[in-house]
Amino acid sequence: MDLSTIKSVSPNRNTFKKIMALLFSLAVIADSFVVITNANKAAKDTVDVLRVSDSGGIPAHTVLTEKQLQKYAIIRKEYTDDMVLAEHMDEAVGKFSKYYLRGNGVLYKDQLAAEVPKKNxxxxxxxxxxxxxxxxxxxxxxxxxxxxxxxxxxxxxxxxxxxxxxxxxxxxxxxxxxxxxxxxxxxxxxxxxxxxxxxxxxxxxxxxxxxxxxxxxxxxxxxxxxxxxxxxxxxxxxxxxxxxxxxxxxxxxxxxxxxxxxxxxxxxxxxxxxxxxxxxxxxxxxxxxxxxx
Incomplete structure (x- = not known):
């Protein structure tokens, strides 16, 4: 067998680019997988808060009842300390709304009052x-x-x-x-x-x-x-x-x-x-x- 007739093959620039593109694609896929996995975990990591159940809202200076409120799950990242937790329902019921509360809106602590504001x-x-x-x-x-x-x-x-x-x-x-x-x-x-x-x-x-x-x-x-x-x-x-x-x-x-x-x-x-x-x-x-x- 005459080996002198076989041409040597060496990697060129196109081959290098293809390899880099393949590695980049694999990195993107891996990052996407991590992001999706974390998003799924975050979606499952929720906090139960209270929101107004009546679509028409609650007028100002109204005594809140359990029928007007409902448990609502939100992603933990969206939760803030001024929201009323669902487990604290008893602390919200019987309080007065300081002003008009929009329907389906999350209930906040500063929206509640222990008594009706005084006139003048x-x-x-x-x-x-x-x-x-x-x-x-x-x-x-x-x-x-x-x-x-x-x-x-x-x-x-x-x-x-x-x-x-x-x-x-x-x-x-x-x-x-x-x-x-x-x-x-x-x-x-x-x-x-x-x-x-x-x-x-x-x-x-x-x-x-x-x-x-x-x-x-x-x-x-x-x-x-x-x-x-x-x-x-x-x-x-x-x-x-x-x-x-x-x-x-x-x-x-x-x-x-x-x-x-x-x-x-x-x-x-x-x-x-x-x-x-x-x-x-x-x-x-x-x-x-x-x-x-």
Missing amino acids: EWLYKLDDKQEVLTLPYNFLEAGGDILMPGDRVRIRVSYEVDKPAASNPNDIYSVSQGKTTKTEVLFDSIVVKDMLNGNSHSIYEVYKEVLKLSEDKRQTVMKSEDFLKNIQPRALLLEGSSDQINYYAKFKSMENKSLLITILSRSDSQAIVDQLPTLQNEVESWIDKQNGN
């Missing part, structure tokens, strides 16, 4: 040295629907006097038809804690009640004329010191007096509009539509 809760936090004054208010003359609970206002009072007195250079006098009117600052800065509508109901509570509703019900209510009427203020509830209230008492019995109310900057206030910006924007849009703007 700010009154319970009022300092003993502070007092609340109810002041008539014409919303068409002083800011319209812009003024909100939490805003700060400045109030001036104008009343008739016999003649100008050279006391305070900041006092303003005007003479009309032989009558002299003096204008001075009654409250330089005072907080509007709440407002009352035409039915003497708290407007702040009206906003809170709307927030308790589901999104679709909220939209329906906010489009109604009753809602727009209920957020129109007729009186202000002002938080002031005893000195401020006593100063106002001097002018309360005066005849032919008038008040001028101006709104101060919100930079240092806690207006409800800052807490409920979306709701306020929606309210303004409905008012514009109703007025044909």
Whole structure:
């Protein structure tokens, strides 16, 4: 046998590439197998939590019952400490919902309360040295629907006097038809804690009640004329010191007096509009539509 006629075969670049491609494919298959195996293990490693069983949700300030809740398994990686475990059903039943709970939504600890929130809760936090004054208010003359609970206002009072007195250079006098009117600052800065509508109901509570509703019900209510009427203020509830209230008492019995109310900057206030910006924007849009703007 003549071996000189046999050509030597040596690996070329294509052969090397094929080997590397094969090894890479095997590595991908192995990694995929590991990922799938771990995913299967994770799917089996679940935690039982509570969720709302009623598809229509649970209204705010409702006592929770077992019929409204159900056990729901979630992957352990999705579980967080603020969720209510199914094994703690007895800790959820009998509690009150703080606000509207969506149907089929997981139940969280901060959604529950041991008792119904108090109405006008700010009154319970009022300092003993502070007092609340109810002041008539014409919303068409002083800011319209812009003024909100939490805003700060400045109030001036104008009343008739016999003649100008050279006391305070900041006092303003005007003479009309032989009558002299003096204008001075009654409250330089005072907080509007709440407002009352035409039915003497708290407007702040009206906003809170709307927030308790589901999104679709909220939209329906906010489009109604009753809602727009209920957020129109007729009186202000002002938080002031005893000195401020006593100063106002001097002018309360005066005849032919008038008040001028101006709104101060919100930079240092806690207006409800800052807490409920979306709701306020929606309210303004409905008012514009109703007025044909």
